[in-house]
Amino acid sequence: MLSAKLNKLENDIKGGLAPDWVKSLYEEGHFKIIKDLGNASIHPNGGDINRQSIFDQKLTDGLDTVFGFILYSAFDAPAKRKAEVGKLKSRLP
Numbered sequence: 001m002l003s004a005k006l007n008k009l010e011n012d013i014k015g016g017l018a019p020d021w022v023k024s025l026y027e028e029g030h031f032k033i034i035k036d037l038g039n040a041s042i043h044p045n046g047g048d049i050n051r052q053s054i055f056d057q058k059l060t061d062g063l064d065t066v067f068g069f070i071l072y073s074a075f076d077a078p079a080k081r082k083a084e085v086g087k088l089k090s091r092l093p
Contacts, residue, residue, distance in 0.1 A: 002038045006031055021073040030066050037062050 012018040013026050025031060037059055 002035060006035055019074075021077070025070060025073060030070060033062065033066050037066075 009018065009022065009031065010026065013023050018026075040059070
């Protein structure tokens, strides 16, 4: 399911339907990282589940980092920019 959603997102980006913050995260490789983390977490190496247990902490750390950045890019950064513009406008004569 993740692959289909990421493919749709990629098509939306190419079609100009995605927000700018999505485009920048895509270009920087964040969505590929999510795909790779997801694949590594559910597809054990040739049936060897030891790979999954070793990957558990790396997976949670990686997901925490990438999703934190996505949430910052989608919500915090635009709100901060809007507040800064408001502050600048309030100082106009």
